[in-house]
Amino acid sequence: MVERTTPWQEALMDIVVIGAGYAGTLAANRLRKRAPDAHITVVNPRDDFIERVRLHEQIAGSGTAARPLTEMLADGIACETASVDKIGDGTVTLDSGRNLDFDYAVLATGSIADPIPGAIPVGTWEGAEQARAALAALPAGGIVTVIGGGLTGIETAAEVAEARPDLRVRLVSDTVAASLSVGARRHVRRTLDRLTVEIVAGRVIEIDGTTLRLRSGDELDSDLTLWAIFAAVPDLAARSGLAVDADGRALVDATLRSTTDPRVFAVGDCAAVPGMRMACATAAPQGAHAADTLVRMSKGQEPRPFSLGYAGQGMSLGRHDGLQQITDRADVPYRLFLRGPIAAFVKERVCRLAANASRAGYTVWLRGPRR
Template sequence: MGEPIAQREAHMKVLVVGAGYAGTIAANRLAKRVKTADITVINPRPDFVERVRLHERIAGTGTATTPLTSMLRPGIATRTGTVDKIGDGQVTLGDGTGLDFDHLLLAVGSTAVPLPGTVAAGTWEGAEEARAALAGLPGGGAVTVIGGGLTGIETASEIAYGRPDLRVRLVGQTIAASLSAGARERVRTGLDRLRVEVVTDSVTQIDPGAGEGSGDLVRLGSGAGFSSDLTLWAVIGSVPDLAARSGLEVDPDGRAVVDAYLRSVTDPRIFVVGDCAAVPGSRAACATAMPQGAHAADTLARMMRGRELTPYSMGYVGQGLSLGRRDGLLQAGRRDDTVRRFYVAGGAAAVGKERVCRYAKFSVRTATYTWPRGSK
């Protein structure tokens, strides 16, 4: 049973910190449901970044940004900047400015802490750096992608597809571990077709300039090593420390602890959604961020009208990845995110993955989105 909380709807000040998939759909969904809400979105850049397309941006096969103003509903204000701290009903921006709020949605996502000598492939800043470096590499150069998850696979595949004149390596202790056994084998086949060399090992150190020519030496856990002209870090392993820095209760990984309605257990005025929220059973993905952002907005709208609240519930349907522009894989899954044996691969899967990406952007912009409930 939810808890009815009557609040004054008119002129309610709501701040949304972060304009990724979770924050943007939350802002649009709330604006759609509560016409009188005063909503301001705070984001480090004036663009909405399609994180699922960063590998395309790196390889030069596509783009990943859209002006944020064209993604938000009319009436939603924007503020370009960072939040230094969240206090008691007020945030302090990086420039020292303070903004008051009645409610706040924290959606700062996740980030990467790359190994020294590497460039983070999963962040916008890292993707831009990687794109520029890759564009400057002459034919025959060597690119190494560290990380055997879906981000690493997509990045290595896209570079190999867009720049077939380069030597591309993918390094990971396991490759596509989140997929079924058959799907993992199909991923390896796709990588082979693109001539991506797969190295199942860990990387311990990067020695700048110690490789062949002016390349860096990539040292492996096994003791072996090889030269690399550009080394990308495709591991997402941390979240910004804004929640912890602001005194909110966090889990050992720094994610804010939330209640059944996605509110901070420290301050119920604050909703936390996306990668930075400690929601049991969730994984970092836009398929996670969008339901959480939408549910938080729906819950806040109910709170403003004194209606009964509904606990958050969400089930997964599978995973998808691209292997260049003409190949891909769609893995069927259960609601609890365990995988099934069934998967689709090839050109049809590449088209399917592209449609999923387009649907995600459409849903964020229109706030029209539904999702399956979690398993009981």
């Protein structure tokens, strides 16, 4: 048994990582490499690693988004297939009633969708599987409506339209591709038009059977309605007594440690970090930073503040088209963007790199812009 002689080294003995998405998986694997004496347990509600950036492929049947966690986690990492009811005073309580003691915990539960009744969320594994089955059962001529004009909604509408040209596909949103440059938005609309995706400006406020009611008072028919808006996070942090913002994200200091309990790190979508957007491009660096901070503390070194700069936003537009928007480090789009097959190729490479980075516990990122 390795003798630990400092308080910080002893504190690395038991680490619980809650959530096995991009941030949690990368943090666990990075800790396994850099703190080999630590006992690391990953808690996840399913025994698969879900590539959220591929869920639109899962829905359309053009790809798969699940990998066994046994293939993603390094040897020596314990894995509990369970949900967490509460994070207490150095204890994580599972839904089975079992407790896991920790010296440090990494909260990486990601984000969830909060659809209006009658819509299926596309950003969760369960929702994607439900949508896949419903889409496969739709006869020719059926109407699919995607609610949400962000990158997820656009990818979903394009993927479904390409995979099922026998269906009518529409996208409903107040705005479409608002985070992109003018030229990039123009390309998105042209591509959706080529795929015969109808764009309807508005907001759906109610679903009654196969009828969608818009805020304007207009009504639309829809045989399958998909919700592609992310606006919520799991309430684990709030119900555990951790300080959260108005959206339920855990409040953290500059090093990603909870402002309520410094033994808890929050990373990815569930962390309230100013200037960050929900993306694997955010989650992976934050997971890596949390792991590195724990290692630094184990050596008696001061933790460093987290800093992240973006380089771009990418999306697929079916299997053979895509768009890569170049941005500054603050995520503000430049006029420059890539489109077509080369952008689709880049997007595919980025998706593979994101999963491989989580498995390897290694990633690199730009420092954030000067404020």
